[in-house]
Amino acid sequence: MSGSESWNMHKHVREVPTDAFGDISFGSLGQKTGKFARVSADTSSEVLYHLLTEQWKLSPPxxxxxxxxxxxxxxxxxxxxxxxxxxxxxxxxxxxxxxxxxxxxxxxxxxxxxxxxxxxxxxxxxxxxxxxxxxxxxxxxxxxxxxxxxxx
Known part of the structure; x- marks a missing residue:
């Protein structure tokens, strides 16, 4: 990107399958773990809701x-x-x-x-x-x- 060119998400971001997801351990909580996933800024709310409720088995709020x-x-x-x-x-x-x-x-x-x-x-x-x-x-x-x- 040149100094005069302004940043544009569609031009300067390349989307690939995520390589960052899984379980994370919180040291201060003993054996307590949580889940995390790196998602795109424009991931639809439907896809995120499906991840949370169907994949991660959270009860719908x-x-x-x-x-x-x-x-x-x-x-x-x-x-x-x-x-x-x-x-x-x-x-x-x-x-x-x-x-x-x-x-x-x-x-x-x-x-x-x-x-x-x-x-x-x-x-x-x-x-x-x-x-x-x-x-x-x-x-x-x-x-x-x-x-x-x-x-x-």
Whole structure:
């Protein structure tokens, strides 16, 4: 791409079968694993829904909770943080919701992750909470270890 040429997704991106998918282990949660898949930015919602419900066997949600906000870290007083954590988990539990975030460990997304982690670590777990992080590939830490060299 020359210095005067502007970037264009259709011209400068080459789509190939994914070489990044599978199970991922979360060290802070003991043996807790999740699933991940690298998909194209224009993958249809129908294909993603099929992946989540048919391939990954997630129960269809009754509600989607999208938690968005800046990625800037901020301090939350303990009582407010606890209220946010309990409220988010209670709503997700009682409605069968999926929680969707930007998938990073910063800002409000970090608080969502901590709430889900704390719930998963508690001994009184009553059903799974589904949390889905949708992050751009370029910001994933150690993304190279998520690529399967045998695929492609």
């Amino acid at each position: 009754n509600l989607l909770i999208s938690v968005t906000g800046g990625a800037k870290n901020f301090y939350l007083k303990a009582n407010l943080k606890n209220m946010f954590h309990r409220g988010l988990i209670k709503v997700a539990q009682t409605t069968g919701a999926w929680i969707i975030t930007g998938g990073t460990h910063t800002g409000v997304m970090k608080h969502v992750g901590q709430a889900v982690r704390d719930y998963a670590l508690s001994s009184s777990m009553q059903g799974n909470i589904v949390a889905i992080g949708v992050a751009t590939w370029g910001i994933i830490h150690n993304m190279d270890v998520l690529v399967d060299p045998e695929v492609g």
